[in-house]
Amino acid sequence: MVIELETRIAEVTVYGDRALVKRQGSLSLEAGEHELRINYLPPFLKDSLRASGRGPAGTRLLGVEATTAFLARPPEQELLRLQTACDLLGRKIQLLQTRQQALEQRRRWVQALGEQAPALIQGLTQGRLQPGDYQHFFAALLEQMLQDAEASQDVAVQLDQLQKEWQAKKRELEQKRLHSDPDRLAVLVTVELPRAGELILELSYLIEGAAWRPSYDARLSFSGHDGAKGDVGQESSVDLACIGLVEQHTGEDWNEVALALSTARPAQATVLPELEPWYLDTFQPVLSPRALTRRSPQLPAVPGQWQPQVMLAAPLSALPEPAPTVEGQVNEEALASEEAVESSAEIEQRATALVYRCGRSVNIPSDGSPHRTLIAQYQLPCRLEVVAIPALEEVAHLRATVENSSGGLLLKGKANIFVDQEYVGTTEIDLTAPGQTFRLFLGLDDSVRIxxxxxxxxxxxxxxxxxxxxxxxxxxxxxxENFARGERRIIIMDRAPVSRHERIKVRIVSLLPEPQERSKLEQLTWQFTLPAGGKQQIEERFVVEHPRDFRVSGLP
Incomplete structure (x- = not known):
């Protein structure tokens, strides 16, 4: 007899393009051989399936097999919830439409009564109706028309709002159905227990449709100042929040799971390719089909003689052999009384990858949207400086050179920059090892004029x-000029012309003061500290000589 086992997702390790999912389930079994079935699993990579767990001493795992269950529609509760919400909104819309039709019919009935006014006037002249009856009739008619008009307008507003909500739910439902395969996988596990007891079973598998990428929130805090941007010091600190953006559309939600983010790339963990010889030969042009048609009378009679020339254009590289399947793999020690060694220990190779484990359980729905997960927070020292390239733009950029003193590696990712709780912009942080520095541009500094x-x-x-x-x-x-209340570290970058023709001569006459950096291409850099209210001038003088009949490009 097959016993259905309910499992829940306990732990997820997300990689760059897939995820390792671990499920757990427990039940009490009698002594003997049992076949357990875990249903409604999303399509995972069958070769990655592993089974382990705990049970009475001597418990053996006899076999693990993955089969496909073909279903009419996806069994997810989220789809059922959305479908129920759509049906409820549809019924409300139908009720409002019915009420709107009833109001329209009554409006027509009242309009028909209004058309009887000539008969009422005739009855009034003949004495069959009193003037008061005529007045009460039309007053009641007018009041009913006003009530119906107001009710019809309210119904129209409610109907429009419900239709918009129904369309939004319908789009969400269609999007989930589009990314959801109705077919599911089922895992059959055969175990043998020497005596009755509780069995804790754990399944792990790799599944596609999940990814994560690093992101950062960099917030500048000023030390020793009141926080105004015009009073920044040369030394400060940056509060860096390391965030993992996780998105998944695997077909099932991850509710209250232990989340780990890894930089390992299991898809690329293949064997080393074979190095083939590097041949050189005379060039042989590849003939077009039209040229082959024109030369067809001279072609050899055997078509196979032409095939090697076609294959030379796209040589095949050596492919690694596929990994052996683990379906039906026997792991007798996995279900012993001690905790078995998990397969994730092999994937978490800290010598070649970084693993970030979240300190709390998280919920990540299967909606394909990025969800923020805090990885770590650091306060990193930084040096503030004003950088300008006046030859291109006469503005001062405030830049922070941040040192990675966290002791860990900062991955490449986008960073959102905030200065004084205000969003400044987005930049890119490159891979930064401990002790290295990276730069953040914090916007324009209006207190420095250039x-x-x-x-x-x-x-x-x-x-x-x-x-x-x-x-x-x-x-x-x-x-x-520095108009701020504090000193500024200034970096000015400029350039002098460089000749690309032997008859065009450029001679630098003077650079006052001398730049701290000067490249072979005459890229110049000055660095100095400017006190509050201070002023610094840089003068450049050069001479360009060329024949009179030359038209030189690049000169002002």
């Missing part, structure tokens, strides 16, 4: 210059 202006442009040409050359002298001045 100007770059051309103060000199002198052209010399004619007979005074040898070789009929044209010489142009340029002078630029960059002015930086």
């Amino acid at each position: 100007r770059r202006e051309l103060v000199e442009r002198t052209v010399e040409q004619g007979s005074r210059l040898q070789g009929n050359l044209r010489r142009i002298t340029y002078a630029y001045r960059i002015t930086v």
Whole structure:
């Protein structure tokens, strides 16, 4: 006799494109051999199925098998709930439509009574009706028309709202049906107990349709200041919240599960490919079908002689052998009195992957939407500086250089930046090891004013210059002013022209002050600290020489 076993999801480990799901169930069994059936499982990777558990000493697992159950519709409770809600809204809509029809019929009846006014006037003239009867009749008629009009308007508003709710529920239901396969898997487990007792069975399997990605919330906090952006210091700290965005549409909800997020890639855990020789040969063009048709009289009579040339265009690489199936695998020690070694211990290879375990149970529905799960929170030291490239834009950017002092690896992901509880923007954090730094741009700093202006442009040409050359002298001045109440660490980046032609000569005359960094392509960087109310000027002077008949591109 087959015994149905109810199981629940106890733990989920999410990878980049799939998840490892662990289910648990328990029941009391008599001594002997029993066949257990776990129904309504979503389509998982059958080769990844594992079974383990605990039972009386000597309990043996005789076989594990996965079969397909073909169903008319998905058995999820969420679909049933949505369908019930749609049906309830549909009945309410029908009741309102019926009431609207009744009001319309009464409006027509009242309108028909109003059309009897000539007969009433004739009865009044003939003395059959008194003037008071005529007045009461039309007053009651008017009151009924006003009540019906008001009721009809209320019904129309309610009907419109219910129809919108019904359409929204219908779209949600169709979306879930679209991502839900009605067929399910069932697992048959055969166990043998030497004596009666309680059996705790655990199933684990890999399932697609689940993924996670790291995300961050970076909030800037100022140390030693009142929190105003205009009073930022050079040293501060960033509150970094590491968040895992988990989404899944596996076909079943994860309710109150222990969640773990792993960077392992089980799909890529294959054997090392075989390295083949690297051949060089003369180029042989691949003929088009039309050219082959024109040359068909000269083709060999055996078609197989042409097949190697076609195969050379797309060589096949060595493929690893598929992993052996575990269906029907016997694991006699898995159901012993001690806790069996779980298969997840093999997947969690900390030497090559990171695993983040959530400290509480979480709920993640199967809706395909990203759900935030807090991984960790750090307070990281940072150095604040104002960075500007006045040749491109005369604005000052506030930048934070953050040191990863958390002791852990920060994965690559998007970061939402908040300054003084205000959302600034989004940036990307690259993979950052402990001790390394990353940068966050915190918006514009209006308290620092930057100007770059051309103060000199002198052209010399004619007979005074040898070789009929044209010489142009340029002078630029960059002015930086700090209007904040505190000092600023300033970084100014600029550039001088670089010649790409042998007859165009560029000579740097002076750079005042000397830049701290100067590359071979004349990319210049100045770094200095500007006190409150301070002012700093940078002057650049260079000369460009070229023949008079040259048209030089890139000059102002």
